[in-house]
Amino acid sequence: MPEKSSLFLRAKIIQSIRLFFINRGYLEVETPVVIPAPAPETNIDAIKTDIGFLQTSPELCMKRLLARGYSKIFQICKCFRDGERGHLHLPEFTMLEWYTAGADYFDLMKECEDMIKHVLNETGMGQVIDYQGKSIDFSKEWDKITVREAFKKFAGKTPEETIESDDFDEIMVSDVEPALNNGRPVFLYNYLSSQAALSRINKDDPSVSERFELYAGGLELANAFSELTDSEEQKKRFLEEAQNRKKAGKISYPFPDKFINDLEHMPPSAGIAFGVDRLVMLLTNSSSIDEVVTFTPETL
Amino acid sequence: MYNASDLRKGLKIQIDGDPYIIVDFTFSKPGKGQALYKCKLKNMINGSGFERTYRSGDTFEQAVLDERNMQYLYNQENEYHFMDTDNYEQVMLNEEQVGDVKNYLIDNLEVVILFFGTIPIGITPPNFVNLTVTQADPWVKGDTSSGDSKPVTLETGYVLRVPPFIEEGIKIQVDTRTGEYVTRVKE
Numbered sequence: 396m397p398e399k400s401s402l403f404l405r406a407k408i409i410q411s412i413r414l415f416f417i418n419r420g421y422l423e424v425e426t427p428v429v430i431p432a433p434a435p436e437t438n439i440d441a442i443k444t445d446i447g448f449l450q451t452s453p454e455l456c457m458k459r460l461l462a463r464g465y466s467k468i469f470q471i472c473k474c475f476r477d478g479e480r481g482h483l484h485l486p487e488f489t490m491l492e493w494y495t496a497g498a499d500y501f502d503l504m505k506e507c508e509d510m511i512k513h514v515l516n517e518t519g520m521g522q523v524i525d526y527q528g529k530s531i532d533f534s535k536e537w538d539k540i541t542v543r544e545a546f547k548k549f550a551g552k553t554p555e556e557t558i559e560s561d562d563f564d565e566i567m568v569s570d571v572e573p574a575l576n577n578g579r580p581v582f583l584y585n586y587l588s589s590q591a592a593l594s595r596i597n598k599d600d601p602s603v604s605e606r607f608e609l610y611a612g613g614l615e616l617a618n619a620f621s622e623l624t625d626s627e628e629q630k631k632r633f634l635e636e637a638q639n640r641k642k643a644g645k646i647s648y649p650f651p652d653k654f655i656n657d658l659e660h661m662p663p664s665a666g667i668a669f670g671v672d673r674l675v676m677l678l679t680n681s682s683s684i685d686e687v688v689t690f691t692p693e694t695l
Numbered sequence: 696m697y698n699a700s701d702l703r704k705g706l707k708i709q710i711d712g713d714p715y716i717i718v719d720f721t722f723s724k725p726g727k728g729q730a731l732y733k734c735k736l737k738n739m740i741n742g743s744g745f746e747r748t749y750r751s752g753d754t755f756e757q758a759v760l761d762e763r764n765m766q767y768l769y770n771q772e773n774e775y776h777f778m779d780t781d782n783y784e785q786v787m788l789n790e791e792q793v794g795d796v797k798n799y800l801i802d803n804l805e806v807v808i809l810f811f812g813t814i815p816i817g818i819t820p821p822n823f824v825n826l827t828v829t830q831a832d833p834w835v836k837g838d839t840s841s842g843d844s845k846p847v848t849l850e851t852g853y854v855l856r857v858p859p860f861i862e863e864g865i866k867i868q869v870d871t872r873t874g875e876y877v878t879r880v881k882e
Contacts, residue, residue: 437729438729479724479730481721481724482722563728564728564729564731567728568725572725592727615725615726
């Protein structure tokens with residue numbers, strides 16, 4: 396059950412996010428929540444309804460808008476992921492996504508910093524906040540560390556070794572993520588090319604992809620890409636992911652053909668999915684996502 | 696059969712033939728990675744524990760447990776004996792299984808015994824139990840130096856803090872969920 400003040404601050408945070416993007420010339424868009432063909436991803440499960448799937452992210456529709464010539468767009472919407480429930484997860488949650496034609500993932504890091512600093516100012520919180528007994532300073536330059544450096548430094552292994560031993564995710568949760576909770580927001584970037592998802596492979600180092608995750612206070616706030624625009628490559632990756640889902644006994648989705656077709660017309664872009672509930676948790680010093688939403692599945 | 700997504704605090708599952716209870720649970724899912732279900736498990740027979748992280752795809756057998764109302768009889772060499780008053784069947788729990796409940800065990804107390812199959816593994820006392828004070832320092836009226844509570848010993852050997860006016864021989868009610876004094880019982 397949220398404190399009354401948390402819901403007031405939540406509204407203020409969302410209003411200031413909106414203002415930030417409007418001031419920067421972004422177009423606010425709404426895309427359908429019910430879609431026929433979600434992006435096939437091994438570990439993200441869409442909820443099936445009688446009229447289609449509930450979106451796990453507005454990503455595919457947003458990119459189709461980029462392909463139609465909308466070059467700066469943002470959206471704040473509900474997303475749904477089956478089976479995700481914990482102190483940081485709800486099966487229905489609020490996502491902020493924004494996409495910029497002509498930008499790359501380093502531009503997005505900068506824009507993330509600007510956006511959160513703007514929200515801190517607008518809400519009158521100052522640039523140093525306390526989260527669960529630790530102070531987080533947003534004013535100094537935010538940290539950046541590659542996935543490879545982080546695994547070496549905090550787990551004494553290369554990420555390749557942990558993929559080989561099939562415990563990349565476990566080590567990320569037990570060793571890497573806690574070490575990143577270090578008084579400042581941090582961008583964890585250059586995920587291995589095998590973890591590229593919908594991002595492009597780095598030209599200078601093809602072993603990694605142009606993807607980052609933003610962490611603050613131990614919370615994973617956002618996932619971002621320099622977007623993959625090669626439709627053939629994207630099709631190949633989707634087929635692999637669909638195959639993985641099949642092997643794991645998960646439900647299969649219709650193939651997103653229209654997205655793949657439109658991708659051919661999408662300009663080089665950067666895009667990011669940002670968890671709004673997590674940002675509200677951070678700024679209201681809430682240990683559980685339950686404390687920042689009006690109702691949870693259990694209290695409905 | 697349970698799936699990993701059914702795991703939560705308090706769930707009872709069977710591992711290698713033994714019943715376990717999940718005493719702590721964390722769900723995590725690092726960016727685009729798989730769902731991880733970190734569980735702290737406690738063996739409900741011998742109390743031993745371990746921690747393990749499960750993944751989706753892992754399955755678990757349910758631990759089927761029964762509850763029976765029984766009466767406390769006596770304790771001998773750290774063995775606590777109970778009887779089913781319907782069929783006079785007797786069972787025994789060891790000191791570890793009885794745990795803090797031993798603070799409330801007086802003759803003929805009605806308790807609930809938890810069974811895994813035919814094996815007794817746990818005990819739940821009534822929420823409130825009346826117990827006699829067997830040792831207490833006398834109360835000197837007007838003495839404020841001892842504050843607003845003092846320690847006393849009950850007939851079971853349990854020591855707890857009570858208001859200063861409670862004296863030896865008095866019966867008090869204790870909340871077994873908190874272990875705290877509730878009220879003086881008038882006979």
